[in-house]
Amino acid sequence: MPDTGLDEGIEMKAEVFLPEDYQPAEDEPFMNERQLEYFRRKLMKWRLELLEGSRETIEGLQDGTRAIPDVADRASEETDRALELRTRDRQRKLVAKIDAALRRIDEGEYGYCEKTGEPISLKRLDARPIATMTLEAQERHERREKVHRDD
Template sequence: MSVDIPATEEELLAMPDEDYMNEAQLGYFRRLLLKEREEVETTLEEMRHGLGTAESSGDDSDRAASEEELRYTLRQADRETRLWRKINATLDRIDEGEYGYCDETGDPIGLKRLLLRPTATLSIEAKQRQEQQENHFARRRGGQ
């Protein structure tokens, strides 16, 4: 049996609430995540290529500028690698039937939130609680 995967966000959002995380919606997010993973992989490959061709000659200011650019590229590569891992973990969640539901509460995360952040694992309420706790602990550490 073939499932019609929504082509647009509007089609996805027009689906009834009782259809939450049906095959069509899962297919939409799988396609979205696979596209995003491909973009991340392309970016990482470009970074690897750029690192391989980086120059280290020139005067001290040229070398300093090159080193700063290298640090920036490595930080960006680290962020992209973390995103790549998160996308893969999210694709696993789709395969396991856990996608779209909050890790903390088990409640639906919601289509609008998933469209904004397809790798989300927490509902907006759970994420806000987590951030409040992090801020609370950060303030307590800073005040000691």
């Protein structure tokens, strides 16, 4: 069986029935089993896509190692490789955030702001399933960060 990357430190839960067209709704209990399963699947799919992309990049970089006689072409290729490696590093960090979100689901903390304890809006979680703060808390955090960065 091929390695999907899905079992790397992530515990699988019993299957929850989730219709294919399910979308979390504000009129149902917050972070009920269906919502948690919806976000778990969304995160796992995203994680798998990132890991597959990383494997393809590594294979491409290994295959792409060749001697290029033209200095300008070589510089261009090195720039492309450096950009690809930076992108993959950001994605590696994103996988770590996805893993943290999956752990929060397992621990019953997913969907709640780490600063205020308030529920994070379903729209925000759907757009950014790794969010750890409400939009308001995130904005306050970024304003404080900007003030300290300007010092």
